[in-house]
Amino acid sequence: MRNRRPLIVTLIAAAIATAIGIALSFIIHWFPVQASAQAKNTDRLYHVLVIASIPIFVLVVSTILYSVWQYRMKPGEELKDGPPIHGNTRLEVIWTAIPAMLVLALVSYSFVILHDNEKKPAREIQVQVTGQQFFWSFVYPSSVTGGKPVESDQLYLPANESVQFQMRSKDVIHAFWIPAFRLQEDVVPGITTTYRATPDRIGTYPVVCNLLCGLGHSTMRTNVHVVSEAQFQQWLKSKGASSSTTVTKP
């Protein structure tokens, strides 16, 4: 039989490469800061996907490298052919079934995350988002202000409170993307689209239009300010909301 050493060397190298790959996946800063509950879930999903992918990629590459190393044509083999192996049913069943189970497991896990990210909480506030070439504007309805609605070109959100964005477009399609939240949805003329986020980290983060909407598309930016509940109320008041108490925090 063949010398087994090269195969063992390759297997060890592949195992080391997998380990290094997985270690790297923990070290690399893939994402911007996590500023929402959804971001934590999505990042975890991404990490699971990367860890599942590394062994597959290493398997493909190490098989290629091993074959190149062991089976490349040597001098004198110009007319030699390999063995006439036409297939192996058991192997073919395995590499159909295992990847199928793997991707179905991963997609099921993604549905769990999706459900978590999108489920309606007991209480949430609404913010109406309007996209138009090339800026964003926001309306805080009376259910949030406790008085008359507040209009603003700034986006302030209270931390640790679920918010549902209700988005409309005045002209073409835009996309309301908050990378720190890992969330976006298109803003489409004629319909209202929505998504919900639970900001959980105080700070200021970019809001990016992520769908080509014309000449000013790359400038269609603003920021989201995640602030404490008290600061949020203060900000609303400064924008002319009545001082009467609001729906938040019973």
Next chain:
Amino acid sequence: MVARFKTPGFYRALLGTALGGVFATALTWIVRMSTGHATFHHYLSGEAILTVSLIACPIFFVIGLGVFDYWFHWAAGRPTRPEDHSNHGAFTWKDYFKVNTDHKVIGVQYVVTSFIFLLIGGLIAMLMRAELAQPGAQFVDANTYNGLFSVHASILIFFFIIPVFAGLANYVLPLMIGAPDMAFPRLNALSFWLLPLGGIVMLSSFLAPGGSFANGWTAYAPLSTAAPVGQNFFSIGVQFAGASSIATALNFLVTIITMRAPGMSFFRMPLLVWANFSTSLLVVIATPFVAASQFFNLLDRSLGFNFFNAAKGGNVLMYQHVFWFYSHPAVYIMMLPGFGIISEILATKARKPIFGYRMMAFSLLAIVVLGFTVWAHHMFTSGMPAWVRIPMAITTVVIAVPTGIKIFSWLATLWRGVLHLDTSMLFALGFLTTFTLGGISGVMLAMIPFDIHVSASYFIVAHIHYVLFGGSLMTIFAGVYYWFPKMTGRMYDERLGKWHFWSTFVFFNLTFAPMHILGLQGMPRRVATYSAQFADLNLMISICSWLLGLSTLVFVYNIVTSWRGGPRAVANPWRAMTLEWQVSSPPPVFNFDKVPTVVGGPYEYGIPGAVHGILEPAHVGGAREPAGVSSGTHMSGE
């Protein structure tokens, strides 16, 4: 002189183009006048004339060129001229500039034309990378930049990847199945000539008032339906590319179904034939949808139909559904022929039968069927009903399974083979690694929460280039090197070929891998200016992309010099078994002097005395011909 304008050819084609302009002017004048435009000034509208001209001029051009002459004669009831084959086969380089019905000439015309579009599209990419080298505005304004990436993608998708595969298959496929030509040679010629015209329509949009079309190759309404007239260059250019690819696909289907050599059952067909059979099914079913989407856009933009105008009861998301119902299968239209090429090369260069041949064929068919069930994965964040995302995510991960079967079968084909690591084999192995990465990121994008974050970001740009460059283009290079001796009768330079591979492989990865990170970090695509935090990576990407562009020059130099003065190629330099290698390089005008008979599978390597087809009935049972083995020209670089 007058005779020149009467006989088919470029003079008459130019005359036709001019007549097309006159026709367009007259038609718009009559229509506008009769529909009551009040003043004389309004009888003539430059934009209307331009739009009608874009449709009329290319059609009048091909009529002038003579593509329709035979059909017109026949339709008019005049006696058709007896087939004299004067426009079949190329004897000087000039014959490549004429209407020709030889599939080999058309194949070369296709491949060379599409590679010119590749160079143009690549040059545009390097201009874009120059703009993106620094965060702020550099030297193009937003409108020009939007035009650059829109034309880059449209040209490379519709006028490079899709047609170059059709071109390679045009040359190789009839030879592989033992046919003298395609089933409809004149239709084949028409398919080809629509291509440069459509490409010129798209490229000339840069000259249009208001600039070129600038809404991406996706041309989402309602931005596109309110765009300057350059948008019509896209809508109409796509029609020519689409008509060309539908006609070619029909041609392939009929050729494969009816013109196989005796003995070539479906399960004795080489996998390249299977791949083009599957691709042609996709093209015939899917391409009418992109044609429709662009007709809708054209009618909306130019005649106010309001299909996609929400204020007038239109439905904005409808555009995206129709568009992606084509454009997802189009991903496989741009990949399956490459799968076929890789199967041919790996079997021949690993000197082994393809592992699991039947599963390879069935997985192609599975991809065809499943390919029509996943389109809305491009719309996870579009605002469509939320539940639609669930089945689309499931079908999207499931379609990875047949693709995985193919990759594992190719790996098993390498196992215990005798690997000839020449240029086409290197590209095939490079393809296996880069395409695996593109497939992995594709599965990741099927995961809805993750897609919601990175949709339309640079992660998508990275993914699409791993699939279309690391996937399709790698297979195209592999195929061009593999069949270069057959198509030109010359050998290419192995050393330069390997330089080309390594520079392409390294700079491809350095250019596109970092884009994944940019996307995860929050950089949107389709922007000329970006936040300063992305500056370092973008500068590195730009530099690597220029080096990647330079690596193409090695390829161009190798091909041009080898075609002109490379060593003569023998009939079968790779000792392959498929039929195209059993005839001279290049093959005789009608391919086979005797009809070949197929007696076995296409990849019976390693079985002493096995043969796929026999050209001379007298040799039944004889040993496989080791044609070309003695020449040694191909051994130099191994």
